[in-house]
Amino acid sequence: MTESLIASLLQQAVELHQQGRLEPAQALYRQVLQLDPQRFDALHLLGVIARQQGDAAGAVDLISRALGVNEAQANAHCNLGVALLDLGRAEEALASHERALALNPAYALAWSNRGNALRRLGRLDEALDSYQRALQIQPAYAEAHCNRAIVLQDQGRYLEALGTAEDALHIKDRYADAWLARGNALHCLRYLPEAVESFDRAIHLRPDWAEAYSAQGASLHRLGEFAAALDSFDQAIRHQPDYALAHYQRGNALRSLDRRDEAIAAYRAALAHGDNPETIAFALASVGAGETPAALPNDYVRSLFDQYANHFDQHLTEVLGYQTPAVLDALLRHVAPASELSTVDLGCGTGLCAPYLRAYSRRLDGVDLSQQMLDKAAERRLYDSLTCADLTTYLDGRDASWDLAVAADVFVYIGDLGPVFRAVYAALRPGGRFCFSVEAGDGADYVLRPSNRYAHTEDYLRRLAAQMGFTVLAMQSLDARQENGAPIAAHAFLLCK
Template identity: 30%
Template sequence: MNNTATPTDPFIQRLFSIRDQIARGELPAAAQALNEAQKVSPGDPRLFILGTLMAEKSGNAKGAQEIARRAVAAAPRWSVAVIELALLLARQNQFKEALEQAHRAVDLAPNDPNMLMHGVDIAHRAQHPEQALQWLRRADALVPGNLRIQHLIAQDLAATGQRAQALDALTALHEAHPENADILLDATKAAISLQKKRVSQTLARRLVALAPDNEEYKFWQQIAQGKTPATQIAGDVTALFDQFAEKFDQHLVRGLQYQMPRVIAERIKVRYPGLKLNVLDLGCGTGLLGVCLGRIDGALVGVDLSMKMIEQAARHGVYDRFHNVNLLDALQATPDSLYEVITAADVFIYVGDLSQAIPNACRILVPGGRLMFSCEAATDDEADYVLHADNMRYAHKASHVQALCKAAGFDDVLIEATDLRLEKGQPVKGFIVEAHKPL
């Protein structure tokens, strides 16, 4: 709990007990114990830290931050109080100040590996791998040979574009720990990114040999072999969006100028001015389509792999229900002729082969219903659908998508080229599809 108390200190044992109560969600008992502890040691910054944890656990984000700042004010040179404030700020997505406080905490305890690793965690949350790498190297010097630190260094080398160095580091770690699948997986990805075909295939074979039934490992082996997997691994997509759920809207809409849900919502309003319809929103994410559409005279149903994204969407109060499943499974399990509109805004970038999704969508639309979705555009010299190694997203040829829609039974297929969003300051080329099911 602090830098000086020992495990045999009766008071710190009391504090540990309160912390455990908070972790278990026993907040009334923890609050009573905390009040009693404050009588013994009023103004103790350790009590403020516990108060911070309790306020956060109860959902009082503002109160948690106020108490954390009181802890720092009470002990401004105590690195633990400062890093706890930094971690809290990071959890609340206030990354600029979180990094500032993390720097301060590390400066106060420059030789504390734990402090450095907390800083690394904050830097990763803030998507600042360069800073994380600096702190990791310092931690590695303090704790040489630590596998976790060395693996994180290799990952951040890749994240900062130092792919050759990352592969060298991962190869060395793999040789020292040949049964570590996480290291082998990262080494495989690094070799693929460097287009080292023989190396990546060798590493991928070893990876699949460790767990022959692992779908993720087989996915990367296909890529190493120059093949295009039919779809992304569900677990990877879930982990990606779970991580960014709370800051997704701000990053995507404000940062990348993403407007596809608004565009599709406006098309729906034109086609159905009274909004008397049932809508299935595939890959609903944080519910941006629902926000743009508003309440409808019918059912608005969201489908998403990420429960954290669904939790964000539910806050808007416009969706009638959600299904936390893969969109392909959702389509296959849905009865015929149920929805007037099915949407998939920026979703098929995670699904390559649309030969099942589009016919199933047509099946579950009512006669006269419409499928509205967007795709990233593949170039003329690429295959019908391709997985781009630089961003791990699928791009599709408009002509191929149109042919799939026609083959599925849609009688009118409108395709419009558009810029989907920005990436590294440049527009991402794509197209919007509106396919009509005949009456």
């Protein structure tokens, strides 16, 4: 009689659960446990409901108890892994999914969820492989396509990410996550109106989604539609008041609208909600509301150029009229550089200087913070080595290694150039040359402009060169690039050790 009652209660509970009526289902599962505290199904499905209600810790406890009763259930291991990942316990989540797959190697959901755990652990190539295994088992698995698109986005493979997000949408059109993934890829490919439209589709399906509003605002901001961007960031914050990124982006939009005091308040709100203090310090400094930091945070610069890598060359040369590499080359040739030099390209980016430097370099090394920029530089096949590192860290310990060091449009991201000059001086051989460009400033030695780029004065650079032991061989003024249709004044220097 008891077993019959338990079976009936479980059947009713499962039906209610499938209908999304979680509380009455939960009450029936609990009734089952009063009759049989070790009933696997009731413990397991109560854990599933706990996670659906946002109680990941409760889910882990209940599903773990269920597995204590019967550890041979692949779906329970899979559900435990998802709850563990919710708690940030990615290694344990990965182990749970792998136990599920040991029990059922054809379990597409577990392969996809395993990919999610690997992504959280930063093991992106393995994550892609895991999603691919899920898709081999279940080709029309929209979630696996979408998750794969997110990882491709993380790797900077934006065109592939776009195609994979669209694969998900061909299977499941009303899929907010896939519309967001598609929008993010379009944004990074600079198809900005299409990105805004894609984010709109995501928001239509999930009207309270702060992340989608924030992403939409970023595309609108890049389009120059600052008021519309501000509205999107306001919507994001309305739905998630503690969303630090949206507060920071809102500050950027207000700064673009010349609403300085409101921008300062927005940046301070971002800091209060946990944003990176370094990021906020330079944002405040850029609107004159704080002490100028010595350099921009490495994470900011890396993220900026990771997103920029795919269209960097075209944007600089065709849109901004960038000519610094050619000017530095002319400056070097004016003083007749020797051939067969050992050269280091500091902040080499995609390698725009490489064709010039290769002409008189026996060996050419490049270093940059952005791996995705370096991947583009490698395609030129002009460098003997490429290293992803901070400049001073890279130069440290490499005394007397090069005859020539070049830094084209790099020091706009560093205010205090003392540590870099010191490191370059040590890394050069006697008679070695140091060629670089800066944006031209006046007044203070260096200032952080609203463009989030530093400008340096000629006097500061000459003083610093003398302090370090360099001789100034040549200096030339130039227009480095265009900004909002106006030329940006710059200086190019050639120093000698």
